[in-house]
Amino acid sequence: TQLLEQSPQFLSIQEGENLTVYCNSSSVFSSLQWYRQEPGEGPVLLVTVVTGGEVKKLKRLTFQFGDARKDSSLHITAAQPGDTGLYLCAGVRGTYKYIFGTGTRLKVLA
């Protein structure tokens, strides 16, 4: 059962555009992670956010954890074709359980 809804589900944009992906839940998580997955491979961790309201930046990617620790967003500035992939959020419940989101498939056109 997916408890984390991501939007949009699909996104196709031109190189240089900005975009935001949302991850929403009615549940509180102890922390939240974002992963990127490329075809034929497993998800790879991008970032972990722990504190409500926390903002982390990773080059052109900005991640924010909601104040109530129920939602998160990923913003990409000046997208590049190398950003293409499946983006997944994952909420951490308790000490070990990861609940993954429904996924956002991003395609950046050159």
Add this chain to the structure above:
Amino acid sequence: GAGVSQSPRYKVTKRGQDVALRCDPISGHVSLYWYRQALGQGPEFLTYFNYEAQQDKSGLPNDRFSAERPEGSISTLTIQRTEQRDSAMYRCASSYTTSGGYEQFFGPGTRLTVL
């Protein structure tokens, strides 16, 4: 260093057969997870091991699914009497700690097809 490995990478079986999927985690990683992933969607939790102890099997769909990690290293996910609805990508992941929020390292997955 070596990452998480899974075997076989692809498995085609006939309905009713049993299958065993193997996961070899990163050496020293104490936590091991099994997930099932549909195409284009996030992994769905199946079960979690803390060393050799199966701490949570709440995500296993039914009693045809079982998993073990007898020596706290390699793990096997077994599906008995396979059904077509069991067709999916099965992934395992390992983490060096038992505390949540740390990085999980995922294997390449086993693509199971039940005919």
